Amino acid sequence: MRMQAPIQALLCSALCAASTAAVAQSSVTLYGIVDTGIEYVSHANAAGDHVFRMPGVTGELPSRWGLRGAEDLGGRYSAVFTLENGFNTRGGDLGQGGRLFGRQAFVGVKSPYGTVAFGRQYTMTYLALMGADIIGPDIYGLGSLDAYVPNARADNSVTYIGMYKGVTLGASYSFGRDATGTGNSPGQGTCTGSVPGQPTQCRDWSVMLKYDAPSYGVAASYEEQRGGGPNAAANFFDGVEPTVLTSAADRDIRTHVSAYAKFGNAKVGAGWLNRRVETSSAGVPDVRSNLFFLGASYYVTPAFLVDGELYHIVNNDHDTRASMGTLRTTYLLSARTAVYAQASYLANSAKASYSVSGGGGGTTPAPGAGQTGVMLGVRHMF
Numbered sequence: 001m002r003m004q005a006p007i008q009a010l011l012c013s014a015l016c017a018a019s020t021a022a023v024a025q026s027s028v029t030l031y032g033i034v035d036t037g038i039e040y041v042s043h044a045n046a047a048g049d050h051v052f053r054m055p056g057v058t059g060e061l062p063s064r065w066g067l068r069g070a071e072d073l074g075g076r077y078s079a080v081f082t083l084e085n086g087f088n089t090r091g092g093d094l095g096q097g098g099r100l101f102g103r104q105a106f107v108g109v110k111s112p113y114g115t116v117a118f119g120r121q122y123t124m125t126y127l128a129l130m131g132a133d134i135i136g137p138d139i140y141g142l143g144s145l146d147a148y149v150p151n152a153r154a155d156n157s158v159t160y161i162g163m164y165k166g167v168t169l170g171a172s173y174s175f176g177r178d179a180t181g182t183g184n185s186p187g188q189g190t191c192t193g194s195v196p197g198q199p200t201q202c203r204d205w206s207v208m209l210k211y212d213a214p215s216y217g218v219a220a221s222y223e224e225q226r227g228g229g230p231n232a233a234a235n236f237f238d239g240v241e242p243t244v245l246t247s248a249a250d251r252d253i254r255t256h257v258s259a260y261a262k263f264g265n266a267k268v269g270a271g272w273l274n275r276r277v278e279t280s281s282a283g284v285p286d287v288r289s290n291l292f293f294l295g296a297s298y299y300v301t302p303a304f305l306v307d308g309e310l311y312h313i314v315n316n317d318h319d320t321r322a323s324m325g326t327l328r329t330t331y332l333l334s335a336r337t338a339v340y341a342q343a344s345y346l347a348n349s350a351k352a353s354y355s356v357s358g359g360g361g362g363t364t365p366a367p368g369a370g371q372t373g374v375m376l377g378v379r380h381m382f
Contacts (some may be wrong), residue, residue, distance in 0.1 A: 026070065031067075033062070033380070034379065035380075036059050036063065037055075037376050039053055039373065041053075041357050043366070045363075056360030057095065060340050060342070061379060062150070063088065064084055065087070066104070067081075067084050069082075080107070082106055086119065097184075104119075106120060120154070123174075124149075124170045124221045125152040127208055127275070128210055129142075131217045133295070136150075138326070138342070140326040144354065144355060145324065145354055146236075146237060152223070155174060155179035168208070168209070170209075171207045173204075178191050180190060182195065190230050195228075204225045208302060215262045220256065222256075228248040229246065236315055238313075247280045250281075252276075255274045257271060266296065268294075268296045275291070290313070293309055304331050307328050340378075342375050344373075344374075345370065348367065356373040
């Protein structure tokens, strides 16, 4: 009987230690960004009127919240998941067609050989551009000329990403890029796929190869989307009617090459994005465009960042072109909170109606009209 208390204490200690170890092997993180401000856009309609507004979609970064988790499975393997919601700050409504976790929703396994994941995920186009695209998914970024770029995601997708000594290899395959039928990304219409007897309808696949060193990096990617069904489309966002992709043989292809370099507090990035829409119907012409970008950033102080980017897009098949320049300043009030001011000007060719603002639509100018966009905003990260 005298040994009973020490034995109980020992068992309690062992159970507590085991419980602590089990908890330490898994983790869940809540994170997010809340970002908005006031925007001015000139020539915001065909009549040439201007508008002051709070953008619906994005500011410096799109607003979001999410849960990210991992569990150690042993042997350098772990289970991982991400659930990420996109929302519009001005009204509190859901983004991505009203999806609860419209930005990301996946589960997978991470190993020494890479990560395999299943669900709604970014395609390799988005991931490959992250290094060289200085402005990123800003309201006055690449998305103003190709709105798919900051929204390059696919439902029903399987992805692999592996890294070794600075080299990253990535690949994705989607069985149907728009599972809900609410629109996967701007300008694509709806294309649900996963139809018996139609193995390529609404499929999406992409690959990425990149190399990152301490002071520079290079990247390339290829993505192919298939059509199928009466609602699939390819919008070039230049004011010309979208190309319909009614056949599973119709393809919307993006190929990208980019690079960046760092010099002390400065970074420079440049790239090229080629887009080809190829249809199987003789009555629907193929369309191609080329989008070029060059950007730079500089930390004047650890709390004050100045960056900017130049863009030029050419679409000879539509006879549309545009050039755009963005200048942005960001001041960090703390590690999590920042205020920013940015301005952009977009010059359209005679038949083009690209909009300078990627803030949620509603600012399409008349063909040939130039646009100025200015925004003052604040963002908080948690």
